[in-house]
Amino acid sequence: xxxxxxxxxxxxxxRPDVAVVGAGPIGLAIAWRCAARGLRVVVHDAAPGxxxxxxxxxxxxxxxxxxxxxxxxxxxxxxSAARWPAFAAELTETTGAAIGYRTEGTLMVGLTxxxxxxxxxxWAYQQGLGLPVTPLRPSELRDREPAxxxxxxxxxxxxxxxxxxxxxxxxxxxxxxxxxxxALVPQAVRQLSDVDARVTVVAAGCGAAALTGLPVRPVKGxxxxxxxxxxxxxxxxxxxRGYADGEHVYLVPRSDGEVVLGATVEERxxxxxxxxxxxxxxxxxxxxxxxxAEYDLVEAVAGLRPGTPDNAPILGPLPGRPDVLxxxxxxRHGIVLTPITADLIADLVLGGVPDPLLAPLRADRxxxxxxxGPAMAASGGPEPTMEGDRWS
Amino acid sequence: xxxxxxxxxxxxxxRPDVAVVGAGPIGLAIAWRCAARGLRVVVHDAAPGxxxxxxxxxxxxxxxxxxxxxxxxxxxxxxSAARWPAFAAELTETTGAAIGYRTEGTLMVGLTxxxxxxxxxxWAYQQGLGLPVTPLRPSELRDREPAxxxxxxxxxxxxxxxxxxxxxxxxxxxxxxxxxxxALVPQAVRQLSDVDARVTVVAAGCGAAALTGLPVRPVKGxxxxxxxxxxxxxxxxxxxRGYADGEHVYLVPRSDGEVVLGATVEERxxxxxxxxxxxxxxxxxxxxxxxxAEYDLVEAVAGLRPGTPDNAPILGPLPGRPDVLxxxxxxRHGIVLTPITADLIADLVLGGVPDPLLAPLRADRxxxxxxxGPAMAASGGPEPTMEGDRWS
Numbered sequence: 144x145x146x147x148x149x150x151x152x153x154x155x156x157x158r159p160d161v162a163v164v165g166a167g168p169i170g171l172a173i174a175w176r177c178a179a180r181g182l183r184v185v186v187h188d189a190a191p192g193x194x195x196x197x198x199x200x201x202x203x204x205x206x207x208x209x210x211x212x213x214x215x216x217x218x219x220x221x222x223s224a225a226r227w228p229a230f231a232a233e234l235t236e237t238t239g240a241a242i243g244y245r246t247e248g249t250l251m252v253g254l255t256x257x258x259x260x261x262x263x264x265x266w267a268y269q270q271g272l273g274l275p276v277t278p279l280r281p282s283e284l285r286d287r288e289p290a291x292x293x294x295x296x297x298x299x300x301x302x303x304x305x306x307x308x309x310x311x312x313x314x315x316x317x318x319x320x321x322x323x324x325x326a327l328v329p330q331a332v333r334q335l336s337d338v339d340a341r342v343t344v345v346a347a348g349c350g351a352a353a354l355t356g357l358p359v360r361p362v363k364g365x366x367x368x369x370x371x372x373x374x375x376x377x378x379x380x381x382x383x384r385g386y387a388d389g390e391h392v393y394l395v396p397r398s399d400g401e402v403v404l405g406a407t408v409e410e411r412x413x414x415x416x417x418x419x420x421x422x423x424x425x426x427x428x429x430x431x432x433x434x435x436a437e438y439d440l441v442e443a444v445a446g447l448r449p450g451t452p453d454n455a456p457i458l459g460p461l462p463g464r465p466d467v468l469x470x471x472x473x474x475r476h477g478i479v480l481t482p483i484t485a486d487l488i489a490d491l492v493l494g495g496v497p498d499p500l501l502a503p504l505r506a507d508r509x510x511x512x513x514x515x516g517p518a519m520a521a522s523g524g525p526e527p528t529m530e531g532d533r534w535s
Numbered sequence: 536x537x538x539x540x541x542x543x544x545x546x547x548x549x550r551p552d553v554a555v556v557g558a559g560p561i562g563l564a565i566a567w568r569c570a571a572r573g574l575r576v577v578v579h580d581a582a583p584g585x586x587x588x589x590x591x592x593x594x595x596x597x598x599x600x601x602x603x604x605x606x607x608x609x610x611x612x613x614x615s616a617a618r619w620p621a622f623a624a625e626l627t628e629t630t631g632a633a634i635g636y637r638t639e640g641t642l643m644v645g646l647t648x649x650x651x652x653x654x655x656x657x658w659a660y661q662q663g664l665g666l667p668v669t670p671l672r673p674s675e676l677r678d679r680e681p682a683x684x685x686x687x688x689x690x691x692x693x694x695x696x697x698x699x700x701x702x703x704x705x706x707x708x709x710x711x712x713x714x715x716x717x718a719l720v721p722q723a724v725r726q727l728s729d730v731d732a733r734v735t736v737v738a739a740g741c742g743a744a745a746l747t748g749l750p751v752r753p754v755k756g757x758x759x760x761x762x763x764x765x766x767x768x769x770x771x772x773x774x775x776r777g778y779a780d781g782e783h784v785y786l787v788p789r790s791d792g793e794v795v796l797g798a799t800v801e802e803r804x805x806x807x808x809x810x811x812x813x814x815x816x817x818x819x820x821x822x823x824x825x826x827x828a829e830y831d832l833v834e835a836v837a838g839l840r841p842g843t844p845d846n847a848p849i850l851g852p853l854p855g856r857p858d859v860l861x862x863x864x865x866x867r868h869g870i871v872l873t874p875i876t877a878d879l880i881a882d883l884v885l886g887g888v889p890d891p892l893l894a895p896l897r898a899d900r901x902x903x904x905x906x907x908g909p910a911m912a913a914s915g916g917p918e919p920t921m922e923g924d925r926w927s
Contacts (some may be wrong), residue, residue: 369810404810418761418796418817419828425814436811440835 162340167193170346172485198446223483243308545738554732558583564877590838637699
């Protein structure tokens with residue numbers, strides 16, 4: 144990408160090469176990668192890390208998240224997960240910060256016979272893609288994780304699905320970006336004309352809709368944080384994903400005693416915590432791991448994921464705006480997709496040949512519902528809730 | 536009670552007549568009543584209203600709370616509830632403050648056939664005491680409260696069981712006490728010798744154990760606060776008390792949209808909110824009133840009630856210490872018992888003939904486990920958890 148873009152101006156010496164809108168994991172990782180490659184980078188965010196990442200569980204689960212009809216997305220998740228070990232190592236080496244990267248693997252379980260039947264359909268699909276999913280006999284399941292309820296009917300292991308702690312990841316990425324020379328401006332960007340740079344990267348999560356007119360809608364998620372009593376580590380080591388009487392939940396244990404229990408997926412744009420959602424999450428969690436009943440309930444929060452019509456992110460230039468790159472729409476996959484998003488966008492900024500992975504993620508793939516130029520962006524773009532109605 | 540008590544000293548002009556330890560509803564109401572009768576009153580509390588009242592629901596329910604084997608306590612609850620209308624009117628008139636006093640009555644319901652059978656046993660007992668309990672046909676129940684779940688099997692009305700909002704009551708009582716001339720000292724009292732007055736009233740809830748050696752133990756209660764969406768009032772008007780698959784819960788609707796959902800009764804002295812308790816409360820609440828599933832969950836807290844071996848309060852002088860009056864041990868009944876406690880204790884302070892109601896509430900009724908003198912009080916008295924073990 145060069146300075147021949149429409150918004151190029153004469154005062155190039157003070158002007159940054161890249162303005163990143165949004166200091167969540169995606170924006171900060173892009174800033175880090177760009178700054179590390181010698182570009183002048185400014186990141187704009189009034190409240191860094193306050194979006195979807197603040198409520199994310201941090202599962203790196205391309206295998207367990209390989210769902211029917213999302214094969215292309217699965218390829219992307221796998222490609223990014225493959226970059227996580229090196230990404231985590233580099234980040235920790237650069238900053239000295241712990242980010243809670245753990246590799247115990249993920250156990251997928253079914254509580255009842257019906258739950259297990261549903262889970263087995265998915266495991267068969269995942270195995271059909273050649274993914275590492277190992278069904279376990281009940282005795283093997285309990286040997287691996289004795290804390291599981293005796294009535295859990297069966298399970299399977301996805302050994303390559305790992306985890307990281309998003310609330311540690313964001314400050315680590317911020318440190319890395321700043322050490323590489325990126326500047327953080329603690330101000331909100333209301334419209335694209337608020338920033339001035341050779342290239343603008345919109346990594347604003349749900350906020351991308353109003354800035355760009357892209358069909359990004361908020362998908363509400365409610366999540367709980369529990370804590371093992373007496374400050375000890377949770378009584379289980381694996382990430383546990385389970386179907387429990389039809390409810391699909393996950394449990395992510397952290398070394399400090401925290402357990403993340405989530406998450407609802409709701410086509411709503413409010414962030415209230417509702418009694419019914421909390422009850423359903425707790426019921427499913429306690430049914431799968433009875434010891435959770437004695438855990439402290441320390442937090443119940445709701446956040447908004449940036450969803451797209453096909454559940455895949457939008458990565459690349461806005462039509463007619465080669466100087467504006469979208470990096471949004473990561474939905475439930477923002478954490479696992481952070482490394483590959485940062486690499487692909489940094490490549491685009493530096494004007495390299497677009498990676499073939501980007502072809503299905505282009506901003507113009509939604510046709511008429513696609514992105515708007517500056518005029519439409521200034522008017523706020525389509526209402527997220529209207530789009531949500533259409534896609535739900 | 537006169538100034539011939541053992542701790543009477545010469546500097547009587549500056550010395551208060553009454554030192555009240557504890558600025559919860561009980562302590563503040565006593566201070567108000569004493570000050571209004573011309574006594575010099577000082578109330579000591581580092582954090583007024585931060586004890587059991589902060590998590591209390593505020594039900595004034597002598598009928599619904601009339602349990603087997605507690606006949607004497609029921610008499611006391613009825614006598615105090617009878618004073619509530621005048622008490623509330625006087626408090627509101629004196630202070631101009633709203634205290635959320637509502638008189639819609641209480642609906643007692645059973646979710647399943649088993650729940651209803653258990654409830655009916657209790658209603659028959661309550662009717663046998665001559666209390667106003669009116670069984671309702673299912674259609675009558677739904678006419679009164681259409682929000683109840685269709686599967687609720689049956690119910691009864693206790694029209695004289697009312698409610699007040701404890702979080703409004705405490706500041707109102709504080710204003711009333713101060714306007715009557717009582718002084719508030721925002722300091723904790725660690726031992727009785729920290730205060731100097733002709734008469735000391737220990738209204739310190741669970742803190743009374745360490746101060747007096749009385750067998751007051753903490754009884755943990757977890758409680759939730761929900762809020763109807765969009766700022767409207769809850770979709771039900773009565774206090775609802777229900778058995779739901781063996782779980783006993785209550786739901787208290789407030790005009791501002793809040794619903795209090797409680798409460799656990801646990802022989803524990805911690806104040807952590809546990810996942811299992813929240814799940815059970817929510818499950819029972821949503822089963823009884825399905826619309827609660829869409830309510831915001833705005834608070835989950837735990838508090839400690841001051842329990843006694845026979846569940847009745849302790850009102851009167853410590854043995855050998857006629858200058859120290861206990862007013863504690865109100866367990867789950869502190870709010871309903873506030874008016875009568877204040878009147879009875881104020882009478883004692885002023886040296887009147889003890890009301891016959893006080894006879895079964897004396898501080899020496901627990902025999903060897905009874906109160907200690909200053910020496911034992913200084914050593915902290917028996918450990919609440921040890922006592923808890925014995926009584927659980």
